[in-house]
Amino acid sequence: MELPRNAFKHAIYAGQQQIGLWSSLASHVSVEILAGAGFDWLLLDTEHSANEVPMVLSQLQACMEHPSVMPIVRPPVNDPVAIKRLLDAGVQTLLLPMVDTPEQAADAVAATRYPPAGIRGFASASRASRFGRISNYHQRAHEEICVLVQIESRLGMDNLEAICAVPGVDGVFIGPGDLSAAIGYLGDQNNEHIVTLIEGLIGRIVTAGNRAGILTPSEALARRYIAAGSVFTAVGSDTGLLARNAEALAKRFRA
Ligand SMILES: O=C(O)C(=O)C[C@H](O)[C@@H](O)CO
Numbered sequence: 001m002e003l004p005r006n007a008f009k010h011a012i013y014a015g016q017q018q019i020g021l022w023s024s025l026a027s028h029v030s031v032e033i034l035a036g037a038g039f040d041w042l043l044l045d046t047e048h049s050a051n052e053v054p055m056v057l058s059q060l061q062a063c064m065e066h067p068s069v070m071p072i073v074r075p076p077v078n079d080p081v082a083i084k085r086l087l088d089a090g091v092q093t094l095l096l097p098m099v100d101t102p103e104q105a106a107d108a109v110a111a112t113r114y115p116p117a118g119i120r121g122f123a124s125a126s127r128a129s130r131f132g133r134i135s136n137y138h139q140r141a142h143e144e145i146c147v148l149v150q151i152e153s154r155l156g157m158d159n160l161e162a163i164c165a166v167p168g169v170d171g172v173f174i175g176p177g178d179l180s181a182a183i184g185y186l187g188d189q190n191n192e193h194i195v196t197l198i199e200g201l202i203g204r205i206v207t208a209g210n211r212a213g214i215l216t217p218s219e220a221l222a223r224r225y226i227a228a229g230s231v232f233t234a235v236g237s238d239t240g241l242l243a244r245n246a247e248a249l250a251k252r253f254r255a
Contacts (some may be wrong), residue, residue, distance in 0.1 A: 001133040006092045008041055008070035009146035012171055012211045012231050020072070022215055022237035026051035028058035030238055035066040042069060043215075043234060047076045047097050057089045057127070072148070078104055080111035080119055087112060088126035092145055095173055099149035102162040109168030112145050114138055146170045148213060148232075151201065152178035160201065164208035171232060172205045173213035174198055195221060199228040 011018055020041035026049050034042055044059050063071045070093055075082035078096040096108045110118035129137035147168055152175030176189040185194050205212040206229035214225045215234035222235045
């Protein structure tokens with residue numbers, strides 16, 4: 001078997017916009033439904049979702065009929081053990097939360113690399129290597145692993161260019177909720193001050209030669225962020241789609 005190509009990683013390096021959706025329902029059923037919806041990537045969240053590794057495995061398998069969709073998994077923390085378990089389950093793209101310094105970014109990259117380049121623990125026949133069927137998996141795995149880090153604090157903003165320059169950081173995602181909370185705008189991420197700040201951060205990431213990403217359920221803001229340079233852009237969430245559309249449907253029969 002061949003090492004699966006990470007089309008998402010190659011696309012963002014080529015500057016090809018990747019439109020995504022956040023998935024917090026922690027369900028392989030909803031992930032299979034969303035995988036056929038037409039997005040380029042789905043974010044399988046385990047930070048703000050009751051989503052654990054065995055469930056993520058089922059969600060990865062639920063995506064297999066749609067190989068053009070990249071399941072991106074966010075571990076609950078930037079931790080080498082959490083990263084190892086997800087990579088061994090077959091995750092090829094990771095979004096690491098709360099990365100504030102270049103050292104933390106370098107640690108995230110090292111956790112995805114086998115020695116001597118990093119510290120990823122060795123498993124001879126995990127799902128990642130398709131149970132030993134992918135020849136030279138361990139030598140080539142890093143080529144098709146994509147490491148995305150989240151900037152979502154004052155310190156992260158201060159260190160943005162240094163983080164962008166860390167070898168192996170393939171993309172830099174701005175966490176609008178935590179970032180706005182960190183600077184006194186808790187729950188107000190659509191405030192014009194925050195939006196303008198985020199546009200500036202996206203521009204800094206692009207100027208630094210890295211690739212910018214963001215999440216917003218606002219179509220207008222998504223288009224502003226894309227215009228500012230976001231190249232992997234999540235435009236909604238499964239929980240938001242389900243809750244708001246269910247409410248609207250119920251309301252139509254209550255009037
Ligand atoms: O800071 C943020 O905002 C994010 O990182 C995204 C949120 O965690 C996600 O749950 C959407 O609210």
